[in-house]
Amino acid sequence: MLSMDSITKVYQAGVIETHALRSLSLEVAAGEFVAVTGPSGSGKTTFLNIAGLLEAPSGGRYVLDGTDVSTMKDKARSQTRNEKIGFIFQGFNLIPDLNIADNVDVPLRYRGWSGSQRRQKIDEALELVGLSARKQHLPSQLSGGQQQRVAIARALAGDPKLLLADEPTGNLDSLMARQVMELLEQINESGTTIIMVTHDPELARRAGRNVHLLDGQVSDFQPIEPPPAESDDHVAIVA
Amino acid sequence: MFSYYAKLALLSLKRNPLLSSLMVGAIALGIGVSMTTLTLYYVMSSDPMPLKSDRVFAVQLDSWSPDEPYYERDGGAPPPQLTYRDAMALMGSDIPTHHATMMHRGFAVRTDNKDLRQEYKSGRATYAGFFPMFDVPFIYGAPWTQSQDEAAARVVVLSRATNDKLFGGRDSVGEVAYLDNEPFRVVGVIDTWQPMPLFYDLNNGAFTETEDLFVPFTVPISKEQGAHGSTNCWKPEMIESYQDFLQSECVWVQHWVQLDTAEQRDAYQSFMDGYATEQKALGRFQRPLDNRINDIMSWLEFREVVGDDNRLLVVLAFMFLVICLLNTVGLMLAKFLNRAPLIGVRRALGASKKDVAFQHAVEVFLIGVLGGLGGLLLSYLGLLAVRNWYRGYEYLAKLNPEMVLTAIFLAIVAAIIAGLYPTWHISRIQPAVHLKTQ
Numbered sequence A: 001m002l003s004m005d006s007i008t009k010v011y012q013a014g015v016i017e018t019h020a021l022r023s024l025s026l027e028v029a030a031g032e033f034v035a036v037t038g039p040s041g042s043g044k045t046t047f048l049n050i051a052g053l054l055e056a057p058s059g060g061r062y063v064l065d066g067t068d069v070s071t072m073k074d075k076a077r078s079q080t081r082n083e084k085i086g087f088i089f090q091g092f093n094l095i096p097d098l099n100i101a102d103n104v105d106v107p108l109r110y111r112g113w114s115g116s117q118r119r120q121k122i123d124e125a126l127e128l129v130g131l132s133a134r135k136q137h138l139p140s141q142l143s144g145g146q147q148q149r150v151a152i153a154r155a156l157a158g159d160p161k162l163l164l165a166d167e168p169t170g171n172l173d174s175l176m177a178r179q180v181m182e183l184l185e186q187i188n189e190s191g192t193t194i195i196m197v198t199h200d201p202e203l204a205r206r207a208g209r210n211v212h213l214l215d216g217q218v219s220d221f222q223p224i225e226p227p228p229a230e231s232d233d234h235v236a237i238v239a
Numbered sequence B: 001m002f003s004y005y006a007k008l009a010l011l012s013l014k015r016n017p018l019l020s021s022l023m024v025g026a027i028a029l030g031i032g033v034s035m036t037t038l039t040l041y042y043v044m045s046s047d048p049m050p051l052k053s054d055r056v057f058a059v060q061l062d063s064w065s066p067d068e069p070y071y072e073r074d075g076g077a078p079p080p081q082l083t084y085r086d087a088m089a090l091m092g093s094d095i096p097t098h099h100a101t102m103m104h105r106g107f108a109v110r111t112d113n114k115d116l117r118q119e120y121k122s123g124r125a126t127y128a129g130f131f132p133m134f135d136v137p138f139i140y141g142a143p144w145t146q147s148q149d150e151a152a153a154r155v156v157v158l159s160r161a162t163n164d165k166l167f168g169g170r171d172s173v174g175e176v177a178y179l180d181n182e183p184f185r186v187v188g189v190i191d192t193w194q195p196m197p198l199f200y201d202l203n204n205g206a207f208t209e210t211e212d213l214f215v216p217f218t219v220p221i222s223k224e225q226g227a228h229g230s231t232n233c234w235k236p237e238m239i240e241s242y243q244d245f246l247q248s249e250c251v252w253v254q255h256w257v258q259l260d261t262a263e264q265r266d267a268y269q270s271f272m273d274g275y276a277t278e279q280k281a282l283g284r285f286q287r288p289l290d291n292r293i294n295d296i297m298s299w300l301e302f303r304e305v306v307g308d309d310n311r312l313l314v315v316l317a318f319m320f321l322v323i324c325l326l327n328t329v330g331l332m333l334a335k336f337l338n339r340a341p342l343i344g345v346r347r348a349l350g351a352s353k354k355d356v357a358f359q360h361a362v363e364v365f366l367i368g369v370l371g372g373l374g375g376l377l378l379s380y381l382g383l384l385a386v387r388n389w390y391r392g393y394e395y396l397a398k399l400n401p402e403m404v405l406t407a408i409f410l411a412i413v414a415a416i417i418a419g420l421y422p423t424w425h426i427s428r429i430q431p432a433v434h435l436k437t438q
Helices: A044-051 A074-084 A100-109 A115-128 A144-157 A174-189 A201-206 A234-238 B002-015 B017-044 B084-091 B146-150 B160-167 B218-222 B242-246 B262-281 B296-302 B308-338 B340-348 B353-389 B401-428 B431-437
Strands: A002-013 A016-028 A033-037 A059-064 A085-088 A162-166 A193-197 A209-214 A217-219 B056-060 B098-110 B119-126 B138-141 B155-158 B176-179 B182-190 B213-216 B254-258 B292-295
Touching: A002 A044, A016 A044, A016 A059, A016 A217, A033 A044, A033 A174, A033 A201, A044 A162, A044 A193, A074 A085, A074 B353, A085 A144, A100 A115, A100 A144, A115 A144, A144 A174, A162 A174, A174 A193, A174 A201, B002 B017, B002 B353, B017 B308, B017 B353, B017 B401, B056 B296, B084 B098, B084 B242, B084 B254, B084 B262, B098 B213, B119 B218, B155 B160, B155 B176, B160 B182, B176 B213, B213 B218, B262 B292, B292 B296, B308 B340, B308 B353, B308 B401, B340 B353, B340 B431, B353 B401
Parallel strands: A033 A193, A033 A209, A085 A162, A162 A193, B119 B213, B155 B182
Antiparallel strands: A002 A016, A002 A059, A209 A217, B056 B254, B056 B292, B098 B119, B098 B176, B098 B254, B138 B182, B155 B213, B176 B182
């Protein structure tokens, strides 16, 4: 699904160069649920931005779903982002003026679908996250957990192959976080590849694979221990 | 996507009403001031007879003083009016398609209807050729005839408003109106007719109303009446009688001719020069031969109907618009950058730079339309103030459909110019940078 080979990212500010990623190589197979961990400044956000085509790498090769996207122009990158990638942000990033249905509608608008197609997709996505009854509500009228579920519905509405989540439970309490995590697991089980950046070792433990970043590279060190084989008590893990 | 972006633009304007009002207000103010001055300038400089303004000419003969020209400018141009005797000589020509000597004067007017009080009306004494030459539209009757001109017949053509007042708007042809207590038979009623500028007699201003009634030029002459206009004399003369005045070197009548072809124009020029040469032999016209015919637009320019002050005012108004636009650029930039995080989200969800630019261009367009409407309102109020404060601008300071469309168009263009940089700027920022600021 995703193949990064020797990806580098250098930020230039005057004469100062900051190497955010140093020859990062990573393979993620279709259907995987990968947790990306690492200390602050290790390059997690930069990795996610490059994986989500929000930034272009300074060097290296990035193949997404069989297409080399390393040197794509803005229009093609935007189209690929719209069709193949869904984003979930820590701060939900819903558009405050738009109601829930219109928020979910945003990526579909750029897809060029007809009104009936979009309405069907919005209904399906909101039903999946259990918020069909709140279509006309504004984001400010929902709880944090509900807002994140709307963000997930928005990310899923366009049927992306890859879901990128940046600290998706970072702003939620433990109960809400557990619900969102269960939703992500459910989405992954349906075949969507998920890459989740997290600081939370408990969440990382629930992912199928952990990738630890250190100084802009994938580190061999794995700080996250795999979950106990027989344990399925999610409440205990979150707590 | 346009309707979607229009909806987003409306939401955006509602989100920050103060900033939105400032942007719309800045454009409206610039447009209002510009359109007020432009409307005045437009009407002042417009062609009052577009279909034949190049075939109708004001005549100038240089009968002025040998010691100094009437005008210092334009090569010492001849006076704008003629002496009575010269005008009568020109009326003897059969070269023009139509021609008319004329003057302005007022009349006390009443009818046999005792319920109506006698009123003072403005009038024009002229020849029958005035009406076809200036394409004056008639609703009833027709101009008087050439023989009635010669006979100083007591006949009158009324304006529509005067006919409405005196005869209730009915066909009054054949009825009698009393002008200075003398009975005149109505031979025609003209429709509403208001060339602007009022080019044929600029003595009382270029932006005044057309006359209430028209009588043969020979009528006031027969009654030994002068003009209510401008009379200029250069030669010390003993003027003891009306006949002395008519034979004097004083200029006080206007003379217009319609010359449809180049041959007619050449022939008429030769005719004028020939007449002047004859007069030289009689001791008159001592200045170098300089007789002119001026088509309507040249005449308005020569008479400086649109002065340099007016042009400067338009330039200043547009400079003010530029200042308003610069302010709008700043406001738009602030507004758009304030929204950068949301644009970052849209970019992450698939919006291209072009999509972001289009979204903001639609908002800029909406701001332009609202600014244009606000500008129109301010223009209307500005022109209303001009009409109320300055005499003679009553027929000038009016918005017409062309100017309304111009205002909207100008506002949209202005808003687009103001929005170019903010729109370009917001569409260039990398989405990742936007998201980091969210």
